[in-house]
Amino acid sequence: MSLLSVRDLTVKFAMRDETVTALNGISFDVAKGERLGIVGESGAGKSITGFSLMNLISRPGYVDRGEILLDGEDVVKMSDKRLRELRGDKMSMIFQDPMVTLNPVLTIGQQMVETLLAHRKLSREEARQISIVKLREVYIPSPEERLDQYPHELSGGMRQRIIIAIALLLDPQLIIADEPTTALDVTIQADIMELLLELCQSNKVGLILITHDLGVVSQMTERTLVMYAGRIIEAGRTREIINDPQHPYTQGLINALPQQTLPGHKLRQIPGNMPSLTNIPPGCPFNPRCEFATDLCRTHIPEIARYGDVEVACHEVARLQAGGDRQEQSA
Amino acid sequence: MKDMNVPPSPLVEINALEKQFDLDQGWLETIKFRNGRLVRETRAVHAVNNVTLDVNKGEALCVVGESGCGKSTVARLVAGLLTPTSGEIHYDGRRIDDLSRAEMQPLRNKIQMIFQNPYASLNPRMTILQALEEPVRHHNPAYSAAEVRDKVTEVMMSVGVDPSWAKRYPHEFSGGQRQRIAVARALTVDPEFVIADEPISALDVSIQAQVLNLMLEAKESRGLTYLFITHDLSVVEHFGTRVAVLYLGSVCEVAETATLFSNPKHPYTRALLSAVPQLKDDRPNHIRLKGEIPTPINLPPGCPFQSRCAFANNRCSAEKPKTVQQPDGSVVACHAVEEGRLEDG
Numbered sequence: 001m002s003l004l005s006v007r008d009l010t011v012k013f014a015m016r017d018e019t020v021t022a023l024n025g026i027s028f029d030v031a032k033g034e035r036l037g038i039v040g041e042s043g044a045g046k047s048i049t050g051f052s053l054m055n056l057i058s059r060p061g062y063v064d065r066g067e068i069l070l071d072g073e074d075v076v077k078m079s080d081k082r083l084r085e086l087r088g089d090k091m092s093m094i095f096q097d098p099m100v101t102l103n104p105v106l107t108i109g110q111q112m113v114e115t116l117l118a119h120r121k122l123s124r125e126e127a128r129q130i131s132i133v134k135l136r137e138v139y140i141p142s143p144e145e146r147l148d149q150y151p152h153e154l155s156g157g158m159r160q161r162i163i164i165a166i167a168l169l170l171d172p173q174l175i176i177a178d179e180p181t182t183a184l185d186v187t188i189q190a191d192i193m194e195l196l197l198e199l200c201q202s203n204k205v206g207l208i209l210i211t212h213d214l215g216v217v218s219q220m221t222e223r224t225l226v227m228y229a230g231r232i233i234e235a236g237r238t239r240e241i242i243n244d245p246q247h248p249y250t251q252g253l254i255n256a257l258p259q260q261t262l263p264g265h266k267l268r269q270i271p272g273n274m275p276s277l278t279n280i281p282p283g284c285p286f287n288p289r290c291e292f293a294t295d296l297c298r299t300h301i302p303e304i305a306r307y308g309d310v311e312v313a314c315h316e317v318a319r320l321q322a323g324g325d326r327q328e329q330s331a
Numbered sequence: 332m333k334d335m336n337v338p339p340s341p342l343v344e345i346n347a348l349e350k351q352f353d354l355d356q357g358w359l360e361t362i363k364f365r366n367g368r369l370v371r372e373t374r375a376v377h378a379v380n381n382v383t384l385d386v387n388k389g390e391a392l393c394v395v396g397e398s399g400c401g402k403s404t405v406a407r408l409v410a411g412l413l414t415p416t417s418g419e420i421h422y423d424g425r426r427i428d429d430l431s432r433a434e435m436q437p438l439r440n441k442i443q444m445i446f447q448n449p450y451a452s453l454n455p456r457m458t459i460l461q462a463l464e465e466p467v468r469h470h471n472p473a474y475s476a477a478e479v480r481d482k483v484t485e486v487m488m489s490v491g492v493d494p495s496w497a498k499r500y501p502h503e504f505s506g507g508q509r510q511r512i513a514v515a516r517a518l519t520v521d522p523e524f525v526i527a528d529e530p531i532s533a534l535d536v537s538i539q540a541q542v543l544n545l546m547l548e549a550k551e552s553r554g555l556t557y558l559f560i561t562h563d564l565s566v567v568e569h570f571g572t573r574v575a576v577l578y579l580g581s582v583c584e585v586a587e588t589a590t591l592f593s594n595p596k597h598p599y600t601r602a603l604l605s606a607v608p609q610l611k612d613d614r615p616n617h618i619r620l621k622g623e624i625p626t627p628i629n630l631p632p633g634c635p636f637q638s639r640c641a642f643a644n645n646r647c648s649a650e651k652p653k654t655v656q657q658p659d660g661s662v663v664a665c666h667a668v669e670e671g672r673l674e675d676g
Contacts, residue, residue, distance in 0.1 A: 041535035077450045139628035155623050185397035186562065187620055190606035194615040212536060215608030242610050258539040259610070263588065266547065267569070269540035271441050 001073070002029040003073045003173055003206050004053070009066035011052055013277075014059075020277040022048045022061065024230040030174065033204040035197075036240060037221035039211060039253075041275050048119045050178045051245040051271075053208070054093050069176070089119050089120055091174040092167040098159035099231075102151040109147030110164055115169050134165040136193060157188035161195065168199060174206040181216070193220060195299060216240050226250045229275055229285035236310030246288045260294045284315065292316045342524060342556050343409060348418035350379040350580075354628065375611075377627050378404040380580040380635075383531035383654070386524070391550065391557035393588070395564060395603070399624060400568035401580035402560045406528045409558060410444045411435055422524070440470040447529040449509035453501040458497035459512050460497035462543035463487070463519055470520045482519060489544055489552075492514040514545055518553070525549075530562045546615060564607050568592050574627050576600050579627055579635035582654060586661030596663045598638050598673065635667065642667040 011023040023045050030036050038046045045051050051057055053068055055075050062318055068075040070091060074082070087093075095101045103111055111132035117121055122130070130149065135143035138161040151159055160180060168173055179197065181189035197220055200207045217224055217238060224241045226234040226249070234247040245251045252270040254260060261267050272289040276280055286295040296315050304313040354374040356359045363372045379401045386392045394402045409420055411427065420428040427438060446452040453462055454600045467474065487494045490511045494506070501509055510530060514517045517525055527546070531539040543566065550553055559570060567574055571588040576597065584597040595601045605617040620639040625631075634652050636642040645667050654664040667673050 012371055028336070041537060062487035153440055178336065185624075186564070187397065187606045187617075188623070189600055190617040191619065193608075194619075197615060213609055214536075214610060215612070218610050219608050219612045233605070254610070255535055256537050257539075257567045258543070263569050264547070265552070267540040267542055267544050271541075273507060273538065292467070321635065 003032045003034075003071060004030040005067075005069040006053070006206075007047075007067050009052060009068070009097055009203075010046055010064040010070060011057055011061060011082050012064045013061045015278075019280065020166060021064075021280075022277055023052065025066070026068075026230075026232050028225055028232065028235065028281060030206050030208060030268065032173065033200070033206055034223065035200060035207040035209065036210045037217035037224040038227060039214060039217050040227035041212060041253075041274055041291045043229070043277065044232040046227050048086075048230075049227070050093065050176045050208065050210050053176055053331075056093075067199065074106040074327065076203050081125060085119070086170070088115060088167075089170045090172055091169070092172045094160075094163055094167050094180045095174060096179040098156050098163055099183065101163050102159060103153055107148055108154075111168060112147070112166055115166055118121070119170050130169070131165075134169055135162065137168070137199065138162070138165045140165070140317055156184055159193065160184060160188075160192055164196060164199070166190070168205075169202065169205070172205065172207065175200065176208045178210045179212070180209075181213070183211075189216075196220070214257065216244065220307070228275065230279055231285065231313060231314045232304060235304070241297070241308055246293055246307060246310055246317050247317070248315050251290075284313075290316075338604070339385075339390070341385035341386045342423055343386040343558070344421040345382060345386075345409065346407070346419040346421070347380055347382040347407070348382045348405070348408060349377075349416045349419065349639075350408055350413060351375040351377055351416045353588075357554075374628055377630050379408065380582050380630070382499060382577070382580070382582055384575055384582065384585065386556060386558055387572075388556055389550075389554055390572035391559050391570055393559045393574045393576060394577060395560060395561055395567055396577035397562060397603075397624060399579070399627060400577040401627075402577050404580075405577070406526050406558060406560045410442060411438075411525050414446075440466070440520035443520065443522040443525050444566055445510075445513055445517050445525060445527040445530045448533050449506055449513050450501075450533075452513050453509060454518075455501055458500055459492075459497050459504075462501075462512070463497070466516060467519050486515045486519045489518070489549070489599050491541075505538075506534055507541055507666070509544060510534060510538075510542050514542065514549070518549060519555070522555070524556045524558070526558045526560075529562070530559075531566065532563065539566075546570070574631040576603065579624065579630065580662060581635050581651075582662075582664045583636065584661060584665075585654070586659075590659055590661050594659065594661075596657065596661060596668050596673070597636075597665050597669065598640050598642055634664075636665075640667075642672055644650045646673075 007027050008025045009023055010025050013020050013022055031116060038049060040046045052063060057063060063076050109131060113124060113127040116130060117126040131147060132143045135146060136143050140146055140161055153313045157251045193216060211217060222237045225232050228249050241250060245254055255268040256270060258267060270289055273286060281288055283298040283300055287297040302313045302315045304311050307317055338654055344428045352375060354376060361371050362375050363370055376485050382405060394404050408415050415428050418425055428559045464479050467479045484494045492508060492511055505589045531542050534542060561567060568588060574588050574591045575585045576583045578599050595604050602618040602620050622639050625638055633650060635649040637647045652666045655661055655669050
C-alpha cells in the first residue's frame with residue numbers, strides 16, 4: 001500500500017468577487033521511502049499541493065473535494081488534535097526560506113526540545129541528547145554549543161540544516177520540502193540536497209520535493225509530477241520525463257533551459273505567460289501557448305491518461321505519439 | 332572565429348578597484364569598551380578588493396559568484412551609483428569614477444543599467460509610456476514630441492511589448508513583460524554599454540528564455556557591450572563571451588567562456604561548476620567544500636578562499652595570490668595553480 005494517496009484533490013480560494021480554483025482534481029501516490037518531485041513555475045499550484053498535504057490551507061482557501069490518505073487516514077477530515085499528532089511525527093515539512101522558518105527569540109535547543117516534548121514522553125535531558133544526535137547527523141559542527149545559540153547567529157546553510165534536523169527529529173515517514181534551497185547559494189544547495197538524499201535513503205523516508213529546478217529534480221527524485229495552472233499535466237519516472245518529455249509544456253520547459261541550446265544561439269522560448277488563476281482559458285489551460293493546439297484543445301480539458309510509461313494530460317499526445325511511431329516504422 | 336592577431340579594445344577598464352562599506356554609522360558607534368578603556372574601532376565590509384577587469388567592445392562579460400562576493404557592488408561602481416574607495420574606472424579611455432554628477436551626465440545615455448527586480452525598478456505611478464519617454468526627453472532635449480513618441484514605439488516593438496499598451500501601469504504587466512519594459516527603458520537612449528544585474532533571476536524558466544533572447548538580439552542588432560552579473564552558471568555559459576569569477580570581493584579566475592567551462596582552473600571555479608545540478612545527473616555530484624563563506628568584515632590575510640580550499644597550504648594563508656596569465660589565455664589567482672600543485676583530473 002502506498003504511504004500517501006491523494007485522490008481528486010481540489011482546493012479553492014473564495015475571493016471577494018469570485019472563487020478561484022488553485023488545485024483542480026489532482027491525484028497521485030507516494031510509496032514508502034519513495035522520492036517524488038513536483039515541478040512547475042510560479043502559480044502552477046505546487047506549493048498549495050504541499051500545504052494541503054499538511055492541511056495547512058487556511059481561509060480564504062479550502063479543500064473543496066478529494067481526499068489525502070496518509071497510511072489510510074484522511075488528512076482532510078482529521079480533527080485538529082489528530083493533525084497535531086501527525087504533523088512533525090509522521091510527516092514534516094521544510095519550507096523555502098530558512099531565515100524565517102525558525103523562531104528568532106528561541107534558541108535552537110529550545111525549538112528542538114519543544115518539538116520532542118510535544119510528541120514524546122521524555123525528560124528535558126533526554127530530548128537534548130536526541131537533539132544533539134540529530135544535529136550531528138546533519139553535519140552541524142559542535143552541536144552542543146549550537147543548541148544554546150539563536151537563529152541569527154547562524155548562516156543560511158546552517159539554518160537549513162537545523163531545519164532538516166528538526167524535520168527528522170521524530171523519524172517521520174514523509175518529508176515535504178518546498179523549494180528548500182532556493183534561498184541558498186549553489187554550492188550550499190548542493191550540500192543540502194546531498195544531505196537530504198542521504199538521510200531519506202538511510203532512514204527510508206519518503207520525500208516530496210517541490211521545486212522549479214529540473215536539474216534538482218533529476219538528481220533527487222525517482223518520480224516527477226509536472227504541474228501547470230493547478231493541474232498535473234505529466235507524471236512518470238523522472239528519467240523518462242527528463243529524457244523524453246511528452247507534454248508540449250514539459251518539452252518547452254526543458255528546451256528553454258540554456259544548457260539545451262548551443263552557447264550564443266537563440267533559446268527555445270515558450271511564448272506567453274502562465275495564466276493567472278482568475279483567468280484560466282477554456283479547454284486545455286496550456287492551449288494559448290501551445291504550438292500543437294487544435295480546436296479540441298481550445299474547448300475540451302484533456303484528462304490525464306496513461307501513454308506507455310507516463311501519464312499525460314494532452315489531446316495531442318496520442319496523435320503525436322502515433323505520428324512518431326509511423327515515422328519510425330517507415331524509416 | 333575571432334582573429335587572434337587584433338588585440339581586443341577595452342571599452343571599460345577597471346583598475347585595482349576597492350570598495351569598503353563602513354559598518355558603523357556615526358562616530359558614537361565606533362566607541363568600544365575594551366580592557367577597561369574606551370577605544371575607537373571602525374569595522375568595514377570589504378566588498379570589492381583589488382579587482383582589475385577589462386570589458387571589451389561588443390562582448391558580454393559575465394561576473395559570477397555567490398551572495399556576498401561583491402558582484403553587484405562591482406556593477407554599481409561601474410554604473411557610477413557608488414563611489415570606489417580606491418582604484419580607477421575608465422570608459423572609452425576616459426576616467427569616470429571621479430566625475431561629478433554634472434560631468435557624468437553626458438555619459439549616462441551611453442551607460443545604462445537593468446536591475447534584478449522588475450517589480451521595484453519601474454515607478455508604479457508612471458505609465459510605461461511616461462517611464463520610457465522620460466529618459467529619451469532628458470537625453471535628447473532637441474527631440475519633438477513626435478520624435479520621442481516614435482523612438483519609444485520603435486523600442487517597444489523591438490522588445491515585443493505592444494505599443495498600444497503604453498498607457499498602462501506596471502502592475503498591469505506580468506514579471507516577464509515588466510523586465511522586457513525595463514530592458515526597453517535601457518535601450519531607448521541608444522546606449523553602448525549595458526550593465527545588467529541579475530536581470531532574469533526573478534523570472535520563471537520559460538520567461539527567462541524570452542528575456543535572454545531579447546538581450547542577445549539587442550547585442551547583435553545594436554552592437555551592445557554587456558556587463559552581466561549573475562549567479563546562474565548555465566546562463567553564463569549561454570550568454571557570456573568571457574567570465575570573471577568573484578569570491579569574497581576578489582577575482583579568482585577570468586577566462587573565455589568556453590575555456591572556463593571546459594577547463595576550469597581555480598579550485599573555487601571547479602567547485603562552483605560542479606555544484607550546478609545537471610539534467611543528466613541522477614544524484615548530487617559535486618566537489619564538497621568545507622565550511623561556509625566567511626564574512627567580508629576584517630578579511631584575514633592570504634587567499635580569500637583558503638578556509639574552504641582543499642589545496643590550501645601555509646603560503647595561501649600568508650600571501651594573497653596575484654592573478655597570473657595561463658597558457659590558454661585565462662587569468663587565475665591561485666598559488667596552487669601557479670605552483671602546479673593541482674593535478675588535472
